[in-house]
Amino acid sequence: xxxxxxxxxxxxxxxxxxxxxxxxxxxxxxxxxxxxxxxxxxxxxxxxxxxxxxxxxxxxxxxxxxxxxxxxxxxxxxxxxxxxxxxxxxxxxxxxxxxxxxxxxxxxxxxxxxxxxxxxxxxxxxxxxxxxxxxxxxxxxxxxxxxxxxxxxxxxxxxxxxxxxxxxxxxxxxxxxxxxxxxxxxxxxxxxxxxxxxxxxxxxxxxxxxxxxxxxxxxxxxxxxxxxxxxxxxxxxxxxxxxxxxxxxxxxxxxxxxxxxxxxxxxxxxxxxxxxxxxxxxxxxxxxxxxxxxxxxxxxxxxxxxxxxxxxxxxxxxxxxxxxxxxxxxxxxxxxxxxxxxxxxxxxxxxxxxxxxxxxxxxxxxxxxxxxxxxxxxxxxxxxxxxxxxxxxxxxxxxxxxxxxxxxxxxxxxxxxxxxxxxxxxxxxxxxxxxxxxxxxxxxxxxxxxxxxxxxxxxxxxxxxxxxxxxxxxxxxxxxxxxxxxxxxxxxxxxxxxxxxxxxxxxxxxxxxxxx
Amino acid sequence: xxxxxxxxxxxxxxxxxxxxxxxxxxxxxxxxxxxxxxxxxxxxxxxxxxxxxxxxxxxxxxxxxxxxxxxxxxxxxxxxxxxxxxxxxxxxxxxxxxxxxxxxxxxxxxxxxxxxxxxxxxxxxxxxxxxxxxxxxxxxxxxxxxxxxxxxxxxxxxxxxxxxxxxxxxxxxxxxxxxxxxxxxxxxxxxxxxxxxxxxxxxxxxxxxxxxxxxxxxxxxxxxxxxxxxxxxxxxxxxxxxxxxxxxxxxxxxxxxxxxxxxxxxxxxxxxxxxxxxxxxxxxxxxxxxxxxxxxxxxxxxxxxxxxxxxxxxxxxxxxxxxxxxxxxxxxxxxxxx
Numbered sequence: 011x012x013x014x015x016x017x018x019x020x021x022x023x024x025x026x027x028x029x030x031x032x033x034x035x036x037x038x039x040x041x042x043x044x045x046x047x048x049x050x051x052x053x054x055x056x057x058x059x060x061x062x063x064x065x066x067x068x069x070x071x072x073x074x075x076x077x078x079x080x081x082x083x084x085x086x087x088x089x090x091x092x093x094x095x096x097x098x099x100x101x102x103x104x105x106x107x108x109x110x111x112x113x114x115x116x117x118x119x120x121x122x123x124x125x126x127x128x129x130x131x132x133x134x135x136x137x138x139x140x141x142x143x144x145x146x147x148x149x150x151x152x153x154x155x156x157x158x159x160x161x162x163x164x165x166x167x168x169x170x171x172x173x174x175x176x177x178x179x180x181x182x183x184x185x186x187x188x189x190x191x192x193x194x195x196x197x198x199x200x201x202x203x204x205x206x207x208x209x210x211x212x213x214x215x216x217x218x219x220x221x222x223x224x225x226x227x228x229x230x231x232x233x234x235x236x237x238x239x240x241x242x243x244x245x246x247x248x249x250x251x252x253x254x255x256x257x258x259x260x261x262x263x264x265x266x267x268x269x270x271x272x273x274x275x276x277x278x279x280x281x282x283x284x285x286x287x288x289x290x291x292x293x294x295x296x297x298x299x300x301x302x303x304x305x306x307x308x309x310x311x312x313x314x315x316x317x318x319x320x321x322x323x324x325x326x327x328x329x330x331x332x333x334x335x336x337x338x339x340x341x342x343x344x345x346x347x348x349x350x351x352x353x354x355x356x357x358x359x360x361x362x363x364x365x366x367x368x369x370x371x372x373x374x375x376x377x378x379x380x381x382x383x384x385x386x387x388x389x390x391x392x393x394x395x396x397x398x399x400x401x402x403x404x405x406x407x408x409x410x411x412x413x414x415x416x417x418x419x420x421x422x423x424x425x426x427x428x429x430x431x432x433x434x435x436x437x438x439x440x441x442x443x444x445x446x447x448x449x450x451x452x453x454x455x456x457x458x459x460x461x462x463x464x465x466x467x468x469x470x471x472x473x474x475x476x477x478x479x480x481x482x483x484x485x486x487x488x489x490x491x492x493x494x495x496x497x498x499x500x501x502x503x504x505x506x507x508x509x510x511x512x513x514x515x516x517x518x519x520x521x522x523x524x525x526x
Numbered sequence: 527x528x529x530x531x532x533x534x535x536x537x538x539x540x541x542x543x544x545x546x547x548x549x550x551x552x553x554x555x556x557x558x559x560x561x562x563x564x565x566x567x568x569x570x571x572x573x574x575x576x577x578x579x580x581x582x583x584x585x586x587x588x589x590x591x592x593x594x595x596x597x598x599x600x601x602x603x604x605x606x607x608x609x610x611x612x613x614x615x616x617x618x619x620x621x622x623x624x625x626x627x628x629x630x631x632x633x634x635x636x637x638x639x640x641x642x643x644x645x646x647x648x649x650x651x652x653x654x655x656x657x658x659x660x661x662x663x664x665x666x667x668x669x670x671x672x673x674x675x676x677x678x679x680x681x682x683x684x685x686x687x688x689x690x691x692x693x694x695x696x697x698x699x700x701x702x703x704x705x706x707x708x709x710x711x712x713x714x715x716x717x718x719x720x721x722x723x724x725x726x727x728x729x730x731x732x733x734x735x736x737x738x739x740x741x742x743x744x745x746x747x748x749x750x751x752x753x754x755x756x757x758x759x760x761x762x763x764x765x766x767x768x769x770x771x772x773x774x775x776x777x778x779x780x781x782x783x784x785x786x787x788x789x790x791x792x793x794x795x796x797x798x799x800x801x802x803x804x805x806x807x808x809x810x811x812x813x814x815x816x817x818x819x820x821x822x823x824x825x826x827x828x829x830x831x832x833x834x835x836x837x838x839x840x841x842x843x844x845x846x847x848x849x850x851x852x853x854x855x856x857x858x859x860x861x862x863x864x
Contacts (some may be wrong), residue, residue, distance in 0.1 A: 023742060024770045025733035032730070035738040063727060066734045067814050067826035068741075104811045108827035141822030143738040176739035219718065 033465035035068025035143040036137050036178075039129070041072025041160050042151035043084070043115065047184065049091045050055045051215075052151060057092045060109050064462060068141035070112035076119055077523055079390040085117035089326035109249055112140050120152070121158045126167035133169070147464055154186055158200045165204035172209075182211045182464050185276050186267070187473075190489055191482035198475050211464045212473040215276045218456030218463075220417040221445065223471070225386070226298070228413065228421065235411070236289065238390070240365045245408065247371045248387045249284065250526050251278055252379040254331055255354070256504070261344025268351040268509075270323075270485050273375045277384075278480040279306065280473070281415065282371065284385050285477035295469040299477060306480040310361040310372075317491040319357075322511045323352035328506030336378060336504045339402075348490070350499050353377045356512035358519075372516060374523070378504035383526045384415040398436065405437035410524075420444040422465055540597050543639075545627035553661045556624045560641060563628045577843065580661045580671045581609045582655065582684070589644050592674060596642075597631065598836035606651045608662050610655055619652035621692055622658075656683040660854035663687070668846050670718070670825045672839070677707045687717050690846060692839065694720040699758015707862055712853045718842040720835070721759050723787075724854050727830045728763060728803055731814040735801045741816065744792040744799045745771055763788055765859030766851070775861050797821060806829075809839040 018358060026032045038056070041049055071378050073084050089110065114132045118125030123161045134141045148164060150157055161181070164170045183201070188194025201210055216222055229235055238244070251273055257264040264272065283302035286309075290297040327338040340347050354376030361371060390409040403426070412422040421443045428433045463471055491497055499508035507523065516522050535745050546564040581592050589609045598862060623646035630637045663669050671684055672692035678685060685691065688730070691711065698704040699721070711717060736742050748771060753764040763786065764778050787804040799818045806813065815825040 023733060023736050023746065025736055025767070027729065027733065030730060032734050032737050034544075035740075061829060063730055064732075066737045067731075067816060068738060068822070069822055104809075104827045105829050108825065112824075135823075139822060140824050141738075141816060141818075143740045145738065166540060174739075214610075245662050 011404045030064075033064065033066050033069070033462055034145055034146055034178075035066045035141055036071055036145035036465055037070045037133055037142045037462075038465075039072045039074060039133075039148045039257055040151055041074045041149065041156075042153075044075040044077040044079070044087075045151055047151040048073070051455075051457045052149065052461070053088050053091050055455055057106065057462055058455065058458055059462060061105050067111075068143060068144050069109075070114065070140050071131070071138045072129065072136070072415075073113070073115045073127065074120075074129060075115075075117065078117045080401050081113065081115050081479060085110045085113045088113060092363050115204075120156050120163055123163070123166065126163045126169065130169060137156070139326070144173045148179070148181045150181065150183050154184075154189075157183065157197060159225060160202055161204050161443075165490060169207070170204040173256065178209070178467065179205075180209050180211055180464060180467070180475060181205055182213050182461075184272060184473075185212070185214055186362075187212055187276075187478050188397070188482065189266070189271060191479065191486040194478055194482050197481070203294045207475055208469070210472075210475070211469055212466075212475075212478060212526050213460055214276045214280055214473055215456040215460065216280055217471040217473075218458075218460040219415065220453045221415045222281065222284065222421070223411075224445065225281070225413055225415075226293075227283075230289050230293075232378045239388070241367055241369045244369050244389050245389045245391045246369055246521060248389065248524055249278060249282055249285070249371065250387075251281070251375040251384045252382060252507075252526065253375075253377050254379060254382050255511075256326070256336060256378050257339070257342050257345070259343065261342045263344075264353075265345055265349060265351050269353055269375050270353045270409075270488055272355075274355055274373065275325075275485045276473075278373055279484065281374070281384070281386060282306075282309070283477070286366060286371075288365070293470070295472075297433075298470050299474045303474070303480055305361075305363075305477050306477065306484065308361050308366065309484050310360040310362060311483060312357075312359075312487050314487065314491050314494075317488055318497055320357055320515070321357040321488055321497065322354075322489075323488075323492060323497055324354040324356075324376070324500035324509040324511070325349070325351070326353050326376070326504040329378070329502050329506065331378055331380065331505040339378075339502065352492070352499065354502060354508055355377075355488075356499075356508060356515055357449050358515055359484075370519065372521075372523070374508060375510060376502075376508055379507060381526070382417065385412055385526055386415070387524050398423055398434070403435055403436050405435070407438045412524075417446060531647065537803075541630045541632070542627050543630055545625070546787060547625040549623040550621050551624050551657060553622070556622075556626060556645065557661060559624075560626050560628075560643065562641075563626065564641075577605045577667050577846075578669045579605045579607045579843075580684075580688070581607065582612065582657050582673050582676075583609060584612055584614065584675075584850075586644075586646070588609055588674070592644060592672075593644070595835045595839060597629070597640075599842075604843065606642070606664050608659065609642070609644045610658060611644060611646045612652050613646060615648070617649040620647075620649040620809060620835060622651060623649060634857035636746060651741045654683065656687045658722070659684065659687040671847075674863070677701075677704055678711070682711050682712065685711070685758060688715055690716045690718055690843075692718045692720065692842060695762060696721040696724070696756055697758075699756060699761070700780075704758065705761060705856065705863060709856050710855065713790055714793060715850070716846070716848045717821065718845070718854075719762070720842055720851060722762060722849075722855075723838045723842045725759060725763055725766075726841070727812060727828065728786055728788060729766060731826075731828060732767075732790075732803045733803070733814060735803070735816050740822070741799070741801075741818075743794040744801070746792060747779060748773055748792045750777055750789075750791040752781065752789045753787070754781035755781035757782070758785075761854075761862050762855050762861035765857070765863055766855035768861070769854040769858040770851075778862065 035316050116128050116132055137144050148301045150160060201250050286305040287301040290301045325339045340349055356374040359371045386412045392408045396403055406426045410457045414420050422440050423442045424438050426436045427439045429437055500511045502509040556686040583589050583592060589611045625644045627642050629640050630639055667688055668689040670690040670692055675717040677693055677698055736745055751767055752762045754801050760780055764780060768778060785805040789802045792799055797819045801816055803812055803814045810830045812828050812830055813825055817823040
């Protein structure tokens with residue numbers, strides 16, 4: 011008989027391979043289980059995690075929603091979803107069959123205490139029968155207006171606190187987290203009355219993308235880039251998050267959101283923070299997030315005057331995208347014909363810290379742009395002296411390093427090279443590296459990655475309260491100014507790279523937008 | 527590896543875009559031929575290689591069988607592959623026969639150029655394979671040497687060229703001294719054992735049974751560990767649990783079986799718990815189960831993928847350093863021999 015106390019200290023599983031990050035037994039509770047996010051993202055992610063053997067044997071799912079359904083209806087519905095999404099092939103059938111037995115459903119209104127009573131009973135039952143060890147991961151896949159109701163329901167039934175020191179209770183909250191600074195602070199107050207900050211996982215699926223994480227790998231695992239990643243070498247930074255799609259069928263949602271809330275406050279700020287941050291001391295949740303917050307704190311908060319001169323908001327008009335004629339924003343379904351909601355934002359930001367002082371950051375995002383692309387471009391200074399005749403270098407531009415986040419994830423480095431021949435002429439060439447060509451591993455979907463992180467208690471790729479607040483602080487003055495109608499809404503034709511006013515924003519500084 | 531296993535590998539779009547073949551050549555001629563092929567083919571100009579892979583085999587048939595495996599691998603680890611075919615006829619003169627090709631593997635709409643060289647080695651050259659490998663390694667990239675059906679001796683000069691040696695204990699496990707010879711190499715070179723990678727589903731599932739505070743304490747009081755399967759893999763699996771839990775030899779029992787299984791019986795606070803990961807039949811499904819007296823009992827079925835040799839190789843080559851867990855498992859497995 012073996013009795014070695016050190017071999018099996020209870021906090022570490024001696025058999026687990028640290029690289030595999032095994033998830034502990036748990037119940038995954040989805041609020042909004044009959045909704046769109048559950049069908050499109052959550053269930054397919056859960057199924058793939060199960061097929062890839064990344065879920066523990068003691069794992070169960072509880073769906074909570076208003077729709078009346080039995081446990082079997084819920085199981086059948088989830089199976090249909092997964093099969094429709096291309097999962098659940100014959101080889102995965104055994105996995106699904108053994109797995110779906112641990113699915114339960116609770117029907118009820120979120121403001122009815124009885125719903126949470128039933129939820130508690132089901133959770134206790136699963137702990138007894140399925141060995142889920144009193145661990146719970148709550149997921150708010152409901153409309154944002156219901157967040158406080160659900161959170162209060164969990165609090166009142168005592169579900170927001172872990173039942174013992176060894177068990178966990180965590181909550182994943184989808185974006186949007188508030189619709190401005192004030193409402194984000196208010197939501198935080200409600201959340202923190204029920205949960206401690208370390209139980210809260212605010213999700214932005216952008217952070218689950220491999221290539222966004224690759225920004226960190228590129229910067230902090232290589233000695234070559236970091237020395238030039240500063241004001242001494244970088245002239246300016248351009249962040250582009252472009253979509254070729256319009257608002258599709260989400261017109262009425264988009265009317266309330268706009269590009270600033272939908273993209274800038276979350277995705278853009280996250281990418282920006284990773285680009286600007288200092289090297290973290292440790293690669294863990296607080297190590298990374300402390301530095302991201304510091305970087306966002308250095309971003310200038312624009313006053314009303316600067317919003318007029320440094321920010322452009324615009325809407326797309328009728329035009330052609332990819333050979334197809336598309337409607338203007340105001341003609342889209344669910345959109346007010348006099349709407350002033352922006353579908354495009356371009357802005358110039360200053361970053362007031364030692365590393366970036368004097369390096370402007372130009373950000374643009376929009377719908378109905380020529381193509382879907384997300385990239386961060388560092389434009390380097392020109393050389394201090396060119397020992398060539400002007401004619402020899404007329405095709406030469408300053409060097410740049412581009413982190414392409416999607417699609418064609420990779421890095422491009424543009425530099426000058428001699429054109430072969432008798433004459434000595436130099437032009438810019440681009441050296442492209444595709445992650446996909448060096449690593450042909452299957453990339454996990456962002457939701458798979460983030461769900462597993464939340465189950466394993468790794469909050470590195472989730473957004474902390476102070477980060478959300480900081481991001482709102484940066485965009486809030488823009489919202490205020492636009493509410494006062496201080497800034498006109500420019501127009502751009504669908505299928506172009508944005509309005510003339512955005513070009514002028516850079517031209518005023520003697521620069522121009524890259525063509526991604 | 528057997529022919530049948532090679533036959534179940536999935537096909538990948540693969541296109542030979544240039545080739546060259548000649549007998550009785552020098553290494554320098556082979557190298558020149560390869561650069562010529564690359565220079566004249568635009569698709570081969572852009573190469574994003576991550577390693578040089580050397581395969582040592584005993585016949586032309588084996589060479590083509592393993593090249594096929596590597597072609598599927600090409601889609602995950604773009605590499606230069608050098609296959610050394612050792613001719614057993616006793617010849618007094620060294621001679622090299624070479625076939626070189628540049629190929630394009632397509633995956634996800636992207637074309638990846640890979641290079642293949644097959645060199646037949648005759649005569650004394652067979653004993654100086656290091657001199658054949660060094661001229662062909664890609665600059666500053668790791669070199670993996672794959673020996674599909676043997677284990678090199680400690681003094682093999684080929685080891686000098688390798689950052690990693692790839693072997694398969696399931697193929698060689700029946701040899702009485704295979705594990706001990708392998709063990710004697712671990713201080714010399716990093717080892718990738720394909721068998722260890724095939725054991726991963728078992729290892730993951732078994733480890734997963736002890737996640738969470740309700741089950742982990744059982745690991746402190748293990749009464750019995752039973753592992754059945756083929757020699758080689760079963761030793762590694764048992765050695766892994768022994769080394770991770772510091773178990774004495776006396777609680778471990780091995781048995782011969784067609785399919786692997788691992789069963790552990792332990793106690794905690796007077797309750798007995800049975801933890802099992804078992805593959806019962808031909809279906810590629812493993813059952814993982816936990817049964818605690820007066821406590822939770824549950825079972826999970828998990829699918830294991832087809833045993834594509836290329837997949838194990840690809841997974842294995844994704845990890846280039848020493849694998850301490852494997853080395854400890856191998857060391858513990860030594861105590862289970864005999």
